[in-house]
Amino acid sequence: MTALRLGWRRGVILLRQSFSNGSELFSHVFWPLLMVGAVVFLRDREFGAFSLGALAVPSILGMNAAFGMVSLSQQLTADREDGTLLRAKATPHGVPAYLVGTLILVGGGLLADLAVFLVPAALLVPGLVTGGAGTWLAVAGLLALALAATLPLGIVLGAVFGSPRAQGLLTLPILGVVAISGIFYPIAALPGWLQAVGQAFPFYWLGLGMRAALLPDAAVSVELGDSWRHLETVGVLSLWAVAGLLLAPLVLRRMARRESGSRMSARRERALQRVG
Structure with missing residues (x-):
């Protein structure tokens, strides 16, 4: 409870500062509004009888929720580089409090970004089902499952890819997976082997769940098997969540144990040599 209380306080302070x-x-506003521009551009283009803009809005919500793991991995790498993680290790309850605070920072910022995107998109893109409490309950439930499925993986990625340069390279394959996950174009239009690869990752299932919540029932005709596959969506995302929750504490404890002043100094020296 002490770690939770300290972590909550730390996370709220960091979120307010952000x-x-x-x-x-600017980042919280610019990128969501840029995506609003993209879906507005697509709203007059059709796939079957449906607007590509309307199909893209819920998919982008799912994509952004999944991209929280990239933000968390980058935050973890930056905190290790500047000694934040080392200072947390040296204080009572420091590492659990650090983890809780970082989750609040990344999760809170992500929810704010989604709100900045969804509100104007719902007003400017026709064809979305935005009325009724059931829709928003489904969206809230999917977002909670999305954070549970992806944020722990961000901790794993932050531990495996231990430098800012490696984190930059990590973004490229993730963007490639997004491209084949039905985010900006229905996955049913892709070759079969790309469909199989896309469905192995959470991006597709988050997008599918959001489309099931925000699109009319007739839009299921552009999905694989003409089905929203609710059970499969919950099952796949739950598997990712369980895997992440099992791995994340192990890698975080291992990473914290390996941190020391000498390691941080060595990283700083290497960074200065690269700059020089």
Whole structure:
């Protein structure tokens, strides 16, 4: 309970600071509005009898929720580089409190970004089902499952890819997976082997779940098997969540044990040599 309380306090402070910092606030607004522009551009293009813009809105919500794991891995790498993780290791309840605070920072920022995107998109893109409490309950439940399925994986990625340069390279294959996951174009239009690869990752299932919540029932005709596959969506995302929750504590404890002042100094020296 002490770790949770300290972590909550740390996360709220960091989240408040992120919205008061000009560059971070710009990022919270710019990228969601850029995606709003993309779906508005697609709203007059059709796939079957449906607007590509309407099909893309829930898919982008799912994609952004999954991209929280990239943000968390980058945050973890940056905190290790500047000594934040080492300081947390040296204080009572420091590592659990650090983890809780970082989850609040990344999760809170992600929810704010989704709200900035969804509100204007719902107003500007026709064809979305945005009325009724059931829709928003389904969206809230999927977002909770999305965070549970992806944020623990961010901890694993942050431990495996231990430098900012490696984190930059990590973004490229993830963007490739997004491209074949039915985010901007229905996955049913892709070759069969690409469909199989896309369905192995959570991006597709998050997008599918969001489409089931925000699109009319007739839109199921553009999905694989003409089905929303609710049980499969919950099952696959739950498997990712269980895998992440099992792996994340192990890799975080291992990473914290290996941190030391000498290791941080060595990383700093290597960084200075690269700059030089």
